[in-house]
């Protein structure tokens with residue numbers, strides 16, 4: 063195994079003393095310099111890890127998300143194994159929707175499946191607001207994790223209204239999102255009512271996580287790339303913006319509109335906004351109120367940075383399939399991404415989407431060490 067002496071030395075000599083708010087990850091999100099480029103992986107906790115498969119062997123997915131001791135253990139597994147710069151809460155985007163009264167399950171190999179798809183005003187009415195008590199297991203797990211993680215930041219997350227609406231309207235995963243778009247175009251009032259409800263559920267879920275101590279949040283709009291920019295702006299952006307604005311503690315500024323005109327003032331915990339196939343939406347997703355925009359592997363980070371503008375950090379963007387290639391290919395891609403990421407005012411290294419279950423976990427560990435080694439910067443003499 064590679065020993066990352068440079069990265070460790072740089073880390074120890076810098077802002078680590080200060081806890082998660084001064085961690086390389088949070089600093090990069092805030093576009094502040096740090097000892098190295100931070101790295102974590104979407105779906106870092108999951109089927110690529112034998113210790114995850116073992117602990118999940120007899121526990122259904124949703125149940126595992128509702129047992130704080132399991133959530134804590136599964137969340138910590140990739141931190142211990144890989145030395146990533148951030149943990150992400152083990153949960154799922156449909157957990158708060160189930161807590162809001164929607165009858166659904168997560169089926170292995172398929173994903174979320176909804177018993178009665180949402181198609182009418184009555185269906186929308188049945189999605190009720192959630193409070194802390196509906197997701198007390200998340201509150202508990204986050205508090206436990208924050209205590210155990212020490213200086214390593216914990217990322218909270220939720221699904222954005224469009225991606226959640228797609229699961230609810232389709233009844234399960236969909237390639238075309240045809241029923242979802244049919245509702246969106248055919249009955250805009252019902253669409254906005256549905257997304258409005260989902261935005262409130264998402265906002266409440268993220269607030270619980272922030273109150274319990276997460277250091278950043280990621281809003282997953284995984285399937286927003288199915289939309290044109292015009293439709294994204296009209297049907298989706300206002301709802302995601304409502305969620306992201308609701309997380310900003312800075313009451314003076316509205317994250318909507320032309321945020322490029324005013325420098326940002328640390329509005330609460332950093333907000334990451336991510337989707338797949340969003341090359342045409344990157345600017346709009348930033349405008350929705352993100353501090354960091356997640357980029358998939360299709361758009362080089364320097365191009366993404368031009369689209370997103372100079373006042374936001376970027377996260378990404380190694381193709382998860384590259385991790386299945388021989389190491390020299392992985393290494394060359396990591397170098398290219400770090401180089402292109404230098405164009406951004408802040409870069410969090412990640413994949414362009416989640417870790418594939420067939421990934422060799424040792425390759426992930428090597429990527430973490432390589433990112434740290436290649437990006438190590440001399441300690442700031444002022445600190």
Ligand SMILES: Cc1c2[nH]c(c1CCC(=O)O)Cc1[nH]c(c(CCC(=O)O)c1C)Cc1[nH]c(c(CCC(=O)O)c1C)Cc1[nH]c(c(C)c1CCC(=O)O)C2
Pocket residue numbers: 103104105106107108109118123150151152153154155156168169170171172173174219225282284416
């Ligand atoms: C679209 C989406 C879902 N869930 C999520 C998204 C957005 C991210 C993305 O775009 O991938 C978010 C999610 N789901 C899970 C996490 C855990 C945290 C992490 O990133 O490590 C996160 C961040 C656990 C999970 N969520 C799920 C698993 C696999 C279930 C298992 O291990 O049996 C995990 C670890 C199930 C799930 N849940 C969902 C899908 C598509 C699947 C995969 C189905 C499958 O391939 O079996 C819905």
